[in-house]
Structures are given as C-alpha cells and as structure tokens.
Amino acid sequence: MLAASTLIILTTLAGYALLCAIRPFAVCRKCSGTGLRNVRKGMKLCRRCHGTRYRLRAGRRLHHHARRLHHDGTRTRPTADKEHLPWQ
Numbered sequence: 001m002l003a004a005s006t007l008i009i010l011t012t013l014a015g016y017a018l019l020c021a022i023r024p025f026a027v028c029r030k031c032s033g034t035g036l037r038n039v040r041k042g043m044k045l046c047r048r049c050h051g052t053r054y055r056l057r058a059g060r061r062l063h064h065h066a067r068r069l070h071h072d073g074t075r076t077r078p079t080a081d082k083e084h085l086p087w088q
C-alpha cells in the first residue's frame with residue numbers, strides 16, 4: 001500500500017517536472033490569458049502578468065531559484081594561487 005502511494009506521488013512529481021521543462025509558462029490565472037482586467041471605467045493591463053498573458057509555473061520558478069543558488073555558491077574559476085588543504 002505504501003509503495004503504491006509512493007509510486008503515484010513520484011509519478012506525479014516527475015510529470016510536473018517534465019511539464020515545467022517542456023512548457024515553463026502557463027496562462028495567467030488572474031486574467032485567464034487576456035492580459036487585461038475589466039474595470040468599470042475601461043480596460044487596463046493585468047497587474048499580475050503585466051499584459052503578457054502568461055505566468056511562470058511554480059516548479060520552474062523553484063528550478064530557477066535552485067540554479068541561482070548553485071551558481072552563486074560555486075566558484076567560476078579554480079584558485080591556482082591558493083594552497084590546497086589536505087581534505088580537498
């Protein structure tokens with residue numbers, strides 16, 4: 001029973017990760033993809049998507065955050081003049 005539910009959860013996560021890799025943008029939920037918001041005095045641009053009609057998926061945003069953390073925490077060039085410690 002535990003293995004079946006774990007398999008379902010892992011399959012769902014893998015499917016969402018694949019979806020975020022293939023289609024990172026989704027239709028804006030606030031304006032339903034119109035890019036406009038209806039106000040009584042006229043139409044204005046959607047405040048959430050700024051009129052682009054699309055939003056970045058949460059999984060893709062998480063992926064970007066993780067890549068930025070990895071990039072910021074990784075040296076770009078090895079330091080040749082620095083003495084290597086025995087455990088390195």
Ligand SMILES: [Zn+2]
Binds near residue numbers: 032
């Ligand atoms: Zn919008």
